[in-house]
Amino acid sequence: MGPSVLVVDDQEAFRAVARALLERDGFRVVGEAVDGATALLAERELRPDVVLLDVRLPDRSGLEVAQAIRATTGAAQVVLISTADYSHAAAGCGAKAFLPKLSLSGAALRAVLAEPP
Amino acid sequence: MRAPGRDWVWPLLWAASSVALGLFAATQQHQEQPERPGLLVADLVAGLAFIGAGLIVRRMRPGNRCWWLLMASGTTWFVGSLATSTDTDVALAGFALGSWHFFALSWLLLAYPTGRLPGRREQALLGLIAALCAVRSLSRLFLYLPPDGTGCECVSNRFVPVTDGRWYAAIDLVFPWALVTALLLVLACAVARWRRSSRAGRRMLTPVVVAAAALVAQIGYDYVLRQEAGLVGPRRDALFLLVVALRVATAIAFVLGLRQQRAARSAVVDLVGGLAGHDTAPDRLGEALRSALGDPSLELVAWEPTEHAYVGEGGRRLALPVSEPGRAATLIEQDGTPLAALVHDEALLEDPGLVSAVAAAVRLTADNERLRGELQRQLAEVAASRSRIVAAGDAERRRIERDLHDGAQQRLVTIALALRLTEARMGPGADPATREAVTQAVKDLSEAIGELRDLARGIHPAVLSEAGLHTALGSLLDRSPLPARLDVRLSEEPTAAVAATAYFAISEALTNVVKHARATDVLVEVTESGGTLRILVVDDGVGGVDPRAGSGLRGLADRIDAAGGTLSVTSPATGGTRLEVSLPCE
Numbered sequence: 032m033g034p035s036v037l038v039v040d041d042q043e044a045f046r047a048v049a050r051a052l053l054e055r056d057g058f059r060v061v062g063e064a065v066d067g068a069t070a071l072l073a074e075r076e077l078r079p080d081v082v083l084l085d086v087r088l089p090d091r092s093g094l095e096v097a098q099a100i101r102a103t104t105g106a107a108q109v110v111l112i113s114t115a116d117y118s119h120a121a122a123g124c125g126a127k128a129f130l131p132k133l134s135l136s137g138a139a140l141r142a143v144l145a146e147p148p
Numbered sequence: 149m150r151a152p153g154r155d156w157v158w159p160l161l162w163a164a165s166s167v168a169l170g171l172f173a174a175t176q177q178h179q180e181q182p183e184r185p186g187l188l189v190a191d192l193v194a195g196l197a198f199i200g201a202g203l204i205v206r207r208m209r210p211g212n213r214c215w216w217l218l219m220a221s222g223t224t225w226f227v228g229s230l231a232t233s234t235d236t237d238v239a240l241a242g243f244a245l246g247s248w249h250f251f252a253l254s255w256l257l258l259a260y261p262t263g264r265l266p267g268r269r270e271q272a273l274l275g276l277i278a279a280l281c282a283v284r285s286l287s288r289l290f291l292y293l294p295p296d297g298t299g300c301e302c303v304s305n306r307f308v309p310v311t312d313g314r315w316y317a318a319i320d321l322v323f324p325w326a327l328v329t330a331l332l333l334v335l336a337c338a339v340a341r342w343r344r345s346s347r348a349g350r351r352m353l354t355p356v357v358v359a360a361a362a363l364v365a366q367i368g369y370d371y372v373l374r375q376e377a378g379l380v381g382p383r384r385d386a387l388f389l390l391v392v393a394l395r396v397a398t399a400i401a402f403v404l405g406l407r408q409q410r411a412a413r414s415a416v417v418d419l420v421g422g423l424a425g426h427d428t429a430p431d432r433l434g435e436a437l438r439s440a441l442g443d444p445s446l447e448l449v450a451w452e453p454t455e456h457a458y459v460g461e462g463g464r465r466l467a468l469p470v471s472e473p474g475r476a477a478t479l480i481e482q483d484g485t486p487l488a489a490l491v492h493d494e495a496l497l498e499d500p501g502l503v504s505a506v507a508a509a510v511r512l513t514a515d516n517e518r519l520r521g522e523l524q525r526q527l528a529e530v531a532a533s534r535s536r537i538v539a540a541g542d543a544e545r546r547r548i549e550r551d552l553h554d555g556a557q558q559r560l561v562t563i564a565l566a567l568r569l570t571e572a573r574m575g576p577g578a579d580p581a582t583r584e585a586v587t588q589a590v591k592d593l594s595e596a597i598g599e600l601r602d603l604a605r606g607i608h609p610a611v612l613s614e615a616g617l618h619t620a621l622g623s624l625l626d627r628s629p630l631p632a633r634l635d636v637r638l639s640e641e642p643t644a645a646v647a648a649t650a651y652f653a654i655s656e657a658l659t660n661v662v663k664h665a666r667a668t669d670v671l672v673e674v675t676e677s678g679g680t681l682r683i684l685v686v687d688d689g690v691g692g693v694d695p696r697a698g699s700g701l702r703g704l705a706d707r708i709d710a711a712g713g714t715l716s717v718t719s720p721a722t723g724g725t726r727l728e729v730s731l732p733c734e
Contacts, residue, residue: 048562048565087610114557114601116611117615118623119615120614
């Protein structure tokens with residue numbers, strides 16, 4: 032059984048494609064969230080192994096959400112995703128890595144998760 | 149030395165004529181009294197002192213009429229010297245007209261220092277002296293009977309229409325008393341003016357009043373007491389030398405006094421110079437005016453349009469003109485609108501030009517202050533307006549970038565991922581042409597998304613808004629094809645406007661380094677101290693950058709200027725470029 036994933040993005044179409052891509056590569060998408068507040072609730076409730084977190088959310092920055100997850104449970108590994116480049120912002124907010132949305136795939140996610148801290 | 153102008157023709161002609169008259173009188177006296185050449189020289193010196201003083205005053209103060217009164221005193225002195233001529237007609241002219249020297253001296257004393265008679269009292273007094281001199285002249289011309297034998301004056305009279313000498317004797321007896329009385333009144337006027345004067349005014353009047361007092365004392369002694377005492381011989385010669393010495397001293401006193409006035413006016417010139425571009429706070433200005441006019445009681449009061457009144461120190465309202473005796477007010481207006489007023493010693497009005505000059509200086513200062521204030525206000529408005537334009541531009545760029553990100557970019561990325569999913573789901577039996585088309589579509593779409601991302605980042609880097617300046621600069625340098633070192637030391641994140649300006653400044657600098665510098669190493673340093681963000685971009689390239697050339701650096705300079713910062717580029721032709729930016733953190 033692959034790692035469980037929570038997909039956080041305000042675009043429904045993207046969430047659907049991401050779910051399909053990741054499940055095809057063996058991940059279990061255990062939940063979806065459309066904004067930061069929902070993401071924090073879902074993370075506490077679902078306890079996913081990975082939170083795939085969009086940086087730009089309607090209610091707050093994904094960087095803040097990552098910091099909040101890190102500060103509360105700290106259990107999930109957060110991978111930031113965006114169409115813009117946030118590779119330098121990941122470490123600062125406690126995220127494991129940054130993955131450009133266009134590069135999203137199960138293999139790419141697995142690769143960034145496998146990177147040493 | 150500059151040659152005298154045409155306006156000097158008449159004064160010099162007058163002076164030359166007077167000197168010629170004096171020399172002529174001296175030669176006549178020499179023929180009459182060859183044994184006393186020293187007295188002739190002394191007589192010449194007395195007249196020349198007035199002529200010289202007149203020329204000096206004219207050069208020193210061309211607009212002051214005292215110069216010709218001094219000249220007239222010298223000329224009439226020489227006229228009086230003609231009385232000892234051997235020529236009977238010339239001697240009679242000198243004998244008859246000599247007393248007008250006192251008229252010229254009196255006018256000079258009454259009109260000093262402006263050269264104009266200050267009031268009716270002075271005009272009446274001068275009229276009285278003129279009448280006395282006229283009576284004296286006419287009596288000597290038409291009533292004087294030379295004594296038989298060898299009279300002391302030795303003047304014959306061909307015009308005498310009467311044979312009775314009693315009229316002349318009566319006038320000759322009364323005239324000295326009347327003249328001395330009139331001269332005492334002149335002296336009293338001068339003393340009264342001295343008493344009314346401010347410190348500066350007294351400095352100007354003192355030498356003249358002292359000299360005039362000595363002169364009047366001598367004239368009184370000479371004309372009244374000596375007549376009765378009947379001095380003769382060496383004592384008379386000594387007295388004549390005293391007369392000459394007092395004339396010379398008087399002439400010098402007038403020059404010295406007017407020099408004091410010029411010094412006061414110089415103080416006003418200094419005042420105007422001092423006020424230009426310096427501290428012109430009302431208390432400082434008041435102190436400068438008190439010093440320039442030599443009036444410690446002077447007060448500068450401002451016109452308060454809201455209260456419709458003049459307000460002095462401590463907010464005290466003043467009713468002008470002042471009712472207090474000995475005080476006067478000079479109003480200062482600008483285009484008919486009250487601006488301020490000088491409340492000062494009434495004696496300052498003795499020289500209205502001086503007070504007017506000071507008032508003009510105050511008006512100039514006020515005008516200067518108003519223009520400076522207006523300019524500063526306009527500059528502040530322009531600076532604020534530029535800042536607002538830049539901020540509005542930044543906000544618009546952020547909005548466009550966000551629209552691109554949330555709209556087109558997001559949809560295209562989703563489509564690309566869906567196509568990739570489709571490609572992955574195609575089984576081994578899928579049509580190769582279809583598979584290739586999908587693969588090509590994913591590739592083209594990825595390139596388009598990349599271009600769109602670069603465009604959006606050029607408009608506004610999203611990471612700057614979301615993650616701050618340090619992270620955004622890290623991304624920027626990562627994309628640079630040159631090895632670049634980044635050193636950011638900030639205690640807190642700058643405001644969005646400062647961060648955007650700093651980011652674009654560094655971005656532009658790096659673009660220039662990559663394009664033109666042929667550098668192998670770049671250092672980017674961002675620090676903050678004392679409310680100022682400092683940026684340093686140093687490369688080891690070819691140098692020779694001209695900050696005025698190229699629209700990129702010019703646009704950058706404009707943007708930094710709009711943010712109230714400074715840009716400096718040091719780029720010697722020998723190599724290396726150092727770009728420094730200072731930005732106020734607001």
